[in-house]
Every structure is written in C-alpha cells, then in structure tokens.
Amino acid sequence: MSDAVQFLRAWIADPIRLGSITPSSSALAALITSEITPQTTPVVELGPGTGVFTKALLARGVPPDRLLLVEREAKFAAMLRERFPGVGVLAMDATDLGRAELFGGEPVKAVVSGLPFLSMPTRAIMGVLDGCFAHMSRDGSFYQFTYGARCPVPRAVLERLGLKSARVGRTFSNFPPATVYRFRRRPMRRLYAVQGDGQPRP
Template identity: 55%
Template sequence: MPSDILRFFRAWMFDPLRVASITPSSAVLASLMVSEISSRTGSVIELGPGTGVFTHALIRQGVSEEKLVLVEKGAEFAAMLGQRFPRARLLHIDAVEIGGTINPDAELCGAVVSGLPLLSMPARTVTAILGGSFAHLREDGCFYQFTYGPRCPVPDKMLRELGLQATRIGHTLRNIPPAAVYRIARHPVPLRASPARPPAVTAIRERA
C-alpha cells in the first residue's frame, strides 16, 4: 500500500537503526519467509512486523490470526498492527525481552518469523533474542530470518554456542535491497548444554 511505504520511510527517517530499511519487504520476500509455514505449524511469533507484510503472508499460508504473537518495539507500527490484526496478540516491547514475556504455560510455538535488523544489534542482544525465542519454540520449531548481507546474520560461533544450525532456504532479487532467508533450528545432536534448549524439553528427549 502506498501509505505503508510512506509510513515506513517516515519511521526510518526518525529511527534508521531500528527500522533498518527505507521500505517494507516485498511480497516475494514475504512469500519466501513463510514458505515452510502452514496451518499445521501452530502458533507463530513474529518479531519486528513493521507494517505487517509477513503477517499478511502468514495468514495467507493458513495461520489463523489468533495463533499470531506480534512483537514490535516501534510505537508507530504497534498502533497500526493493533488495528490491522485485532485478534493477534500484540506485544509492544523490545524483542530482547521475549524470553521472559510470554506466559510460560502457553502452547509452544512452531515458528518465529523475524524481520529484526540483527546485523545492527550487539552480539549479546542477538544471543538474548535467539535464546528467548527458542525457549518458546517446540523441539522441531524453526526461526526464520532474512538478511541483506552475504551470509547468515548470526555468526557461526554464536550458533554453535546456542546449539543451533542455520540453512539458507532461498534468496530473491525482487526486494529492495535483494535479500536471502535463513532457517535456524536446533542442532540435531546437541554439542553441549545450551541455553537455547528449554530444560523441560531436554528432559523429555532424554527419557524417550
């Protein structure tokens, strides 16, 4: 929508580090981001929805609005998301707080879709966001992240320390700028005790 492009550009002028792009992601990038998600995925957490391009794509994939948790730090976007997706759960917070925010008794999620500018965040912030996200993900749950850079925005060392692995699932030139999408999942054989693996889930795996 033209008004979204204007709104996004204004938000970027006001806070370029947080918004990190002059325009919302394209429909092609949105389709790639949600390509592995369906109605069978269960609940989905979206980090940094902005104007909701990925949110619309998730709903088109069959995820019901009630199964969405939208985590947005920007007041300008949070107000708009609340109006556009009234049945989704909206958390107007910093994604770094995600680990302690969602009700621990809530159903574990099947996916986290992230539009966050991880490359402009300090390493300890990225570690907290990944650790917090995986605490809410089922054992088979995945974290999807796009990047404008040439490699995964989460460094190999951090992935190893968190017991995670990243796979590039595709890229598109039809976005400004061109972008690639990574799937980050738990490493099948944990290299060592990891903060990304919630203790209860680990215990169940060991008993099985």
C-alpha cells in the same frame, strides 16, 4: 498515509532500529513464510513493521489467534492492532521475549523475524535467539532474512546456543535483494555408557 511513507518517517527517526528504508516486498514475504502451514503454529513474528509478513502468514492459513506480533515501535504496534483484528500484538523489545508468557506456555513452532540483525549487536541477536528458543518446540524453526552475503548470525552464537543454520532461498524482487535463513536446534547427541564387555549401551 501509505505504508511506504510511514516506514520512511520511522526510518528518519531511527535508521538503525528500522534497518531498512522501505517495507519488504511481497516476494520476500512469500519466501520467508514459504515453510509455514496451519500445522506449524503457534507462530511468533518479530519486528512486523507495517505487516507485510503478517499478511503473508495469514494468507498461508495461520489462524489469527495462533499468531503473535512483537513490535517495539509503538506507532507500528497500534497500526497492526487496527489492521489485523484477532492477532495478538506485544509492543515490546524482542530481546526481552525470554521473560514473557506466550500462548499460555504452549510451545511455539515457528518464529518469523523481520528484525534488522545486520545493525544489531551480537549480544542482542543472541538474546533474541535464546529467548525465542526458550519458548520453542524441539523441532521449532526460526526464519530470518538478511541483505548481507552470509548468514546474519555469527557461527560462535550458533555454536553456543546449539543451533544449525540452513539457507531457505534468495529473492532479487526486493530492495535490496535478500536471503532467508532457517535456524533449528541441532539433534541431541545420544550418550552411551560403556558396559563391562566394552560394548556401548544407550
């Protein structure tokens, strides 16, 4: 069965969870993985579906044992295990990631997400980001695409989690056209104590 047909079947069964009627294009896969290198590992991929982004991550030099896929749909998870030997696959809900043990506790450098943020409640989006950043290195990046016209994470959620967003780019070679965003932790503010002479002391 082709990936498009598998995807369509899964979409018919649960359109909200899938969030898209077809797998992403190779152009969107190239855009969302464009900042990933063998140095930005380990990498976690959320909602890989049929593995379009997984293929691009491996092509960018991510070693299979430095990549972990998190997919809630059991049929996709089984297919990914078969298709990408050596790559770890967790068949679970990405909102529970905060409680999972990843890469033996080694900080994750990047998360690439294919989750349908536009059809997810704000609470679930917050759970995913909070759980992922709990595993992430200080300079780690979280990549997310959206079909929407603006950032898929509400400003209040970014503020609450101490994150900043940046637009990585947009591709029209996808149905529908999509924009990729990167989320990182805001730099820590330095705290100053004031000395007796009124001068700030770091």
